[in-house]
Amino acid sequence: MTELMQTIRQQITDLLSRGEYGARDISQNIGIREKEVYPHLPHIARSLASQKKKLFVEAPVCLSCSYEFETRNRYTRPGRCPRCKSERIREPRYRIV
Numbered sequence: 699m700t701e702l703m704q705t706i707r708q709q710i711t712d713l714l715s716r717g718e719y720g721a722r723d724i725s726q727n728i729g730i731r732e733k734e735v736y737p738h739l740p741h742i743a744r745s746l747a748s749q750k751k752k753l754f755v756e757a758p759v760c761l762s763c764s765y766e767f768e769t770r771n772r773y774t775r776p777g778r779c780p781r782c783k784s785e786r787i788r789e790p791r792y793r794i795v
């Protein structure tokens with residue numbers, strides 16, 4: 699892992715220790731692109747496990763029919779709702795607990 703990646707992961711970890719944020723908030727805070735946030739999350743979750751903490755994911759929700767997505771092992775924003783096919787999805791939000 700490069701030093702830059704380590705720094706980014708540390709910044710995301712610090713941010714999520716202070717509050718609950720979605721990938722877009724994280725990207726704006728850290729200064730990386732939204733899609734670059736997602737690959738870091740499973741790594742952060744793994745390193746938190748050794749500190750007896752965890753990365754809590756608040757499930758994405760369909761804004762049209764309130765369908766709640768499964769979040770197990772899944773951090774990215776779903777493209778569309780499997781129930782009503784809407785693309786109006788509230789993005790998942792993360793925090794460290």
Ligand SMILES: [Zn+2]
Binds near residue numbers: 761762763780782
């Ligand atoms: Zn829906």
